[in-house]
Amino acid sequence: MSTAEHHVADHAHDDHDHGPAKGIMRWLTTTNHKDIGTMYLVFALIMFLTGGTMALVIRAELFQPGLQLVEPAFFNQMTTMHALIMVFGAVMPATVGLANWMIPMMVGAPDMALPRMNNWSFWILPVAFTLLLSTLLMPGGAPAAGWTMYPPLVQQTGDAFPFMVFSIHLMGASSIMGAINIIVTIMNMRAPGMTLLKMPLFVWTWLITAYLLIAVMPVLAGGVTMLLTDQYFGTTFFRADGGGDPVMFQHIFWFFGHPEVYIMILPAFGIISEIIPTFSRKPLFGYESMVYATASIAFLSFIVWAHHMFTVGMPLAGELFFMFSTMLIAVPTGVKVFNWISTMWRGAMTFETPMLFSIAFVILFTIGGFSGLMLAIAPADFQYHDSYFVVAHFHYVLVPGAVFAIMAGVYYWLPKWTGHMYSEKLGKLHFWISTISVNVLFFPQHFLGLAGMPRRIPDYNTQFADFNMISSIGAFVFGFSQLLFVYIIWRCVKGGEPATAEVWESPAGLEWTVPSPAPYHTFDVAPEVK
Amino acid sequence: MTLAKEGTSYYVPHGSRWPITGAVALFLMMGGVSTWLNGSGAAKWIALLGLVALIYMLVGWFSDVIGESEGGMYSAQVDRSFRMGMSWFIFSEVMFFAAFFGALFYARQLALPWLGGDGAGFFSNLLLWENFEASWPSNGPAGVGGEFQSMGPLGLPLINTIILLTSGVTITVAHHALKDDKRNVLALFLFLTLALGFLFVGLQAYEYIHAYHDLNLTLESGIYGSTFFMLTGFHGLHVTIGAIMLTVIWFRCLKGHFTPNHHFGFEAVAWYWHFVDVVWLGLYIFVYWL
Numbered sequence: 001m002s003t004a005e006h007h008v009a010d011h012a013h014d015d016h017d018h019g020p021a022k023g024i025m026r027w028l029t030t031t032n033h034k035d036i037g038t039m040y041l042v043f044a045l046i047m048f049l050t051g052g053t054m055a056l057v058i059r060a061e062l063f064q065p066g067l068q069l070v071e072p073a074f075f076n077q078m079t080t081m082h083a084l085i086m087v088f089g090a091v092m093p094a095t096v097g098l099a100n101w102m103i104p105m106m107v108g109a110p111d112m113a114l115p116r117m118n119n120w121s122f123w124i125l126p127v128a129f130t131l132l133l134s135t136l137l138m139p140g141g142a143p144a145a146g147w148t149m150y151p152p153l154v155q156q157t158g159d160a161f162p163f164m165v166f167s168i169h170l171m172g173a174s175s176i177m178g179a180i181n182i183i184v185t186i187m188n189m190r191a192p193g194m195t196l197l198k199m200p201l202f203v204w205t206w207l208i209t210a211y212l213l214i215a216v217m218p219v220l221a222g223g224v225t226m227l228l229t230d231q232y233f234g235t236t237f238f239r240a241d242g243g244g245d246p247v248m249f250q251h252i253f254w255f256f257g258h259p260e261v262y263i264m265i266l267p268a269f270g271i272i273s274e275i276i277p278t279f280s281r282k283p284l285f286g287y288e289s290m291v292y293a294t295a296s297i298a299f300l301s302f303i304v305w306a307h308h309m310f311t312v313g314m315p316l317a318g319e320l321f322f323m324f325s326t327m328l329i330a331v332p333t334g335v336k337v338f339n340w341i342s343t344m345w346r347g348a349m350t351f352e353t354p355m356l357f358s359i360a361f362v363i364l365f366t367i368g369g370f371s372g373l374m375l376a377i378a379p380a381d382f383q384y385h386d387s388y389f390v391v392a393h394f395h396y397v398l399v400p401g402a403v404f405a406i407m408a409g410v411y412y413w414l415p416k417w418t419g420h421m422y423s424e425k426l427g428k429l430h431f432w433i434s435t436i437s438v439n440v441l442f443f444p445q446h447f448l449g450l451a452g453m454p455r456r457i458p459d460y461n462t463q464f465a466d467f468n469m470i471s472s473i474g475a476f477v478f479g480f481s482q483l484l485f486v487y488i489i490w491r492c493v494k495g496g497e498p499a500t501a502e503v504w505e506s507p508a509g510l511e512w513t514v515p516s517p518a519p520y521h522t523f524d525v526a527p528e529v530k
Numbered sequence: 531m532t533l534a535k536e537g538t539s540y541y542v543p544h545g546s547r548w549p550i551t552g553a554v555a556l557f558l559m560m561g562g563v564s565t566w567l568n569g570s571g572a573a574k575w576i577a578l579l580g581l582v583a584l585i586y587m588l589v590g591w592f593s594d595v596i597g598e599s600e601g602g603m604y605s606a607q608v609d610r611s612f613r614m615g616m617s618w619f620i621f622s623e624v625m626f627f628a629a630f631f632g633a634l635f636y637a638r639q640l641a642l643p644w645l646g647g648d649g650a651g652f653f654s655n656l657l658l659w660e661n662f663e664a665s666w667p668s669n670g671p672a673g674v675g676g677e678f679q680s681m682g683p684l685g686l687p688l689i690n691t692i693i694l695l696t697s698g699v700t701i702t703v704a705h706h707a708l709k710d711d712k713r714n715v716l717a718l719f720l721f722l723t724l725a726l727g728f729l730f731v732g733l734q735a736y737e738y739i740h741a742y743h744d745l746n747l748t749l750e751s752g753i754y755g756s757t758f759f760m761l762t763g764f765h766g767l768h769v770t771i772g773a774i775m776l777t778v779i780w781f782r783c784l785k786g787h788f789t790p791n792h793h794f795g796f797e798a799v800a801w802y803w804h805f806v807d808v809v810w811l812g813l814y815i816f817v818y819w820l
Contacts, residue, residue, distance in 0.1 A: 021545060029545040111542045113611040116591070120549035127557040131564070162564035170556060176622050184614045188607060189540070218622045222629025229760065232567055234750035236674050237633055240658075243670030243753035245641035252629055315649060 019520050028123075031115035032520065033100050036122050038417075040097030041410070043125060045486065047089030048403075050133075052479050054082040059441075059475035061458050062468050075458035076144035077136070083147035087264065088171045089129055091398065094406045095267035096178050099206050102413065103182060105511040105518060106200045108191025108527045113184040121177035128170035135160035146456060148253055149224070151238040151246050155231055165228045172217040179210035179217075186210075191510070193529030197288065200509050204291050205270030208298045212263050215302075216256040223252035247312050254305035262301045265365075265397060266294060268405030269336060272358045275412050276340050278507040279355035280347030286339040293332035293339075300329050310381045319378045326376035330369070337366055352504075353427030357408035360400060360435050368396030371446065386456075389449025395442045400435070407434075407485065414489065415503045419517030420496035426488045433481040440474030539605035541598070548591035555583035592778075599795070600787060609794050616798045620805050623768070627809055630764065634757040634816060638666050642753070645671055669752025679745040680754060683819040686737045690730055691814050694769075697726035698807045701776075701800050711790050713783070720780045723803070727773035734766045761817055768806045775799045 020026045020035065030036060057078045061069050070078070100118065104111055112118045135142040140158015143149070149164070157164065186199070186207045199207075227249070229235040236242025238249045269290075277284045284290065306314060306322040314322075340362050349355070371393040375381050384390060415421050444467035449455075453464045460468065499516040510529070514522050562577030598604065604612075646664030647655030655662060659671035667680040681687065701723040707715035738759075741747040749759045779799050782788065788796050 025545075028550045029547050031543050031545055110540055114615055115542055116546045116549055117615075119546065120552055123550050123553035124556060127553050127560075130557065131561055159568045162567040163561075166560040166564055170560060176619075180615050180618045180622075183618055184611050188610050188614055214618055214622045215625055218626035219629045219632075222626050222633075226630075226633065226756075226760070229749070229756070234675075234748075235756035235760065236670060236750075236752050237637075237756050239670070239674070240641075240645060241670050241672035242674035242756070243642055243645065243668045244637060244756065245644070248633060248636050248641060251636065252632065255632075313650065 029119070031111070031119055033104050033112045033115070033118065034417075034518065034520065036112075036118050037097045037100030037102075039122050040093045040100055040125075043122075044090050044094035044097055044406075045489075047085050047093065047129065049482070049486075051082050051085035051090055052482065054078045054085070056475060056479050058082065059472040062460070063472040064469065065460050065462050065465050067459055070458070072458045073141060073144060076146075076456065077142040079456050080143045080146055081132070081136070084132065084143070085129070086398075087147065087260070088168075089125070091264045091402050091406070092175065093125060095206075095209075095264070095402075096175075096182075098202075098267065098271070098406070098409050098413070099178075099182055101417065102511060103185055103203055103206060104189070105514065105522055106203050106509055107186060107189060107194055108510050108523045108529065109185060109189035110521065110524050110526075112181050113189050114181050117177050118181050121174045121181065124170050124174040124177075128167040128174065131163045131170070132167040135163045138163075148250075148257070149227065150253075151227060151230065151249050154227065161231055162228065165224045168224050169221055172221045175213050175217050179213035182206055182210040183214075191523065191526040191529050197291070198529060200270075201273035201284065201287070201290055202267070202270035205266045205273070205294050208294050209263050209266045212259045212266075212298055212301065216259045216263075219252060220256035220260075223249060223256065226252070247309070250309050250312060251306065254308045255302075257308065258305040259298075259301040261394075261397070262297060264402045266297070268361070268365075268402045269294065271405045271409040271412070272340060272361050274509070275354045275358045275408055276343050276362075278412075278504050279352060279358075280344045280349050281505065282343055282347045283508070284339065285342035285345075286335070289335055290339055293335040296332040297329060300325060300332070304329065307376055307378075307381070310378045311385045323376060323378040327373065330373055333369055337362060337369075350505075352411075353422075353424060353431055354408045354412035356428065356431045356435075357404045357411065360431070361404045361408065364400035364404070364435075364438070365397055368393055368398075368401055371396065384449060386454055387449035388445045388453045388455055391455045392442050392445035392449060395445070399442065400438050404434075410489070412504075413511070414492055415499035416511060416516050416518055418493050418496075419499055419515075420492050421499050421503075422488050422492040422496065426484065426491075430481060430484045430488060433484070434478060437474045437477035437481060441471055441478050442474070444468075444471045444474075539607065541603045541605065541608050543594075543598075546591070546594065548587050548594065551590070552584060552587040555580050555587055559584060596782070596787070596795070599792075609792070612794050612798070616801060620801060623805065624809075627761075627764065627812075630757065630761050631812065631816065634761065637753045637757065642666065642668055642670075667754040669754055673752070675748055675751035675755055676746060678747045678751045678755070681737070681741060681745070681747065681758065681818060683814065686733055686740070687814060687818045690733055690737075691810065693726050693730045693733070694807050694810050697723045697730070698804060700726065701803055705796065705800055708783075708788060708793055708796060709790050713786075717780070717783050720776065720783055724773050724776035724780055727769060727776055727803075731766060731770050731773065734762065734769075758817060761813055765806065765809055765813055768809070772799070772803050772806050775802060 020030065020032065027035065027039060055078075057070060058075065061067070061075055100112065103109075132142075138159040140160060143154070143157050143160050143164045145154035145157060154161075186203055190199070226235065226237040230238055230244075236244045238244050238246045240246070273284055273290060304322060304326045306318060307326045310319060310322070344359075351359075371389065375384055375390065375393055411422060411427055448464050448467050448471075451464065453460055453468075501515050502512050503516060504512075510523075510527060511518070513527065558580030559577050560580070562573045562575075562580055565573035566577055642664040643649075644651030645655065645659055646662055648664065662671035667678075669675050669678065700719045704716050704719035704723060707713075707719060747755060747758070749755050751758075776799055779788075779796050782795065
């Protein structure tokens, strides 16, 4: 199909009902949103286990005070790579995978709006992570200055330096293309009658997330480009002797970094907002306020970034502005939590695995939100900054927050994808082990931080020994219980009780009007939305 | 086409080998450049191979798309997808430049005054950079890169501004000619636009030679050199890409592509061209003038 005429002719003879191509070429050349969604999800799962293994190296070293297992330099590589892999390799691709699978079905579209670009944005990711992971084998090892890559420390990175920078460029390009595709699909491909305020909340949250991605990923690309030219081409963006400022990098990074945390959590809000109504057997409480709250959070995310930098030295007016703007975020977030709880209020609730994960999300994410509010208070943050309290805070919003929501979504839609029910018994087992162990893992870290234990350090004072040991035990239980998750998915793909089209009891949404498993092509004829 | 029979006109291509080709090309390019920066000279050939593969991919992918477009497979809805996609792509480019403009403003308004002892910077000035007074242009308290002269707004930059603004007019004339189906005017003014574009790139290269040879203004001239060359350099790169895009649609016009009602490819390039134009105005004001 190298010439256009050939392509056109070839296409005209195509039988429309053909299924996927055979063999490896199906996955390399596919333009199907379901295939690409599957690849994103599988990739995210592999990265989740890779990054999780690194976390276990960290927790194994911290099991006892003293240096036991790894060199401090390697420990730093593990903290850095764990973060980069979990953020860019696990959470973001997982939510993009869910978007790919679900958004076209939810809005009644035949596919994503730009199917070839969809394929490209996926396949750039394995390229980026091959480059990034290859640095583990290089002289000087992998990047070790933290995922925030602050200069001048990051300038000590060895041969890994350009690989780190370019892999971030590639992740950014992939995210931007994915985000453009999602926005265009939502704005241009909705079925007749699907007005904006009839869209499922998962679609809404992804629309706003995609906008955030396009706005901030290029800024990160610019920032790491400046790191690269400072390192190799003699520029002085982040060198005071040349009139630059290392703190400037922190501003650029967090202008990206703060919206980035909402990029990871807004789709999670969307998933939870789909699941809770289904298992409460009530429509979502305050649908429109959910939309406005999401938009408000996205707007605020652009004007709070320097709360990550309270201790680096900022004029007082800056400290105050960023403190108050950060606290404002609690308002729309509070609206959301209120709405989820109100949806459950007096609902005919049942507690299948997706619902269990969703309820745990609401409670545990809120704990993470409250510790965030504590960190927002600038004078208090001087005490908490760079301590394990920060580690506990962001892991509460990311693990029982974003990751639990993704797992809830996987359980919720898995029967739609595979045509089989997963094992409810094993799902519940996975939920309970995960929920208990994740709290054993992260809750003691609050105490460690408040007692003064710094983050990103391989050794510590003996006074921190007990809580670190408890945390490490929780980590290993949580880590290995995720193998159960993999097993449940694998079993569900292979077989199991056939799923009906609706799967659950009268769930809302177009995705439940097509058979399970969803046919390779859905909504070639746009459905009418009343 | 078959889809149309089924009741919808949205064209969904069945598989394409271009994206995976592009991914492999990026792997070779980025891996090659990284290894090259680490001091392995041979790796530049791998990077070059990646670049060639990327160009091969772009040519192939765009050929498919142009073929499908001329084959009438794109409905109004597909057209709208392309328009939205291009708009958001340009927005992402705006944000990329925003990072570098942000660095310029931060350095001028905050970093340099602090180094000069402003506000809480009093002690760092006293202890580290005594007698350093903040001013612009600056290569910092250590005078990185040695004495240099900055690039003024008159002369070449002013000529370049006029060139780009004129090219914005010529492409608009070309667009109106396309809509009025005046193909000769279209071809002429599109050619003028791309000629002005390449002229701009040429003059910019001349300006760089002048800066390096006569002004001792280099990429290593502290924060002034850093912001000057990174901002104008990325802009120049975008003008070059834009001029290549203009050349492609010029040849397409000569081949008889585009109709008065159906010419998204033309408009996408025009939008991109206006975008580089607007970025230049920002550059002219904040980098050359103020």
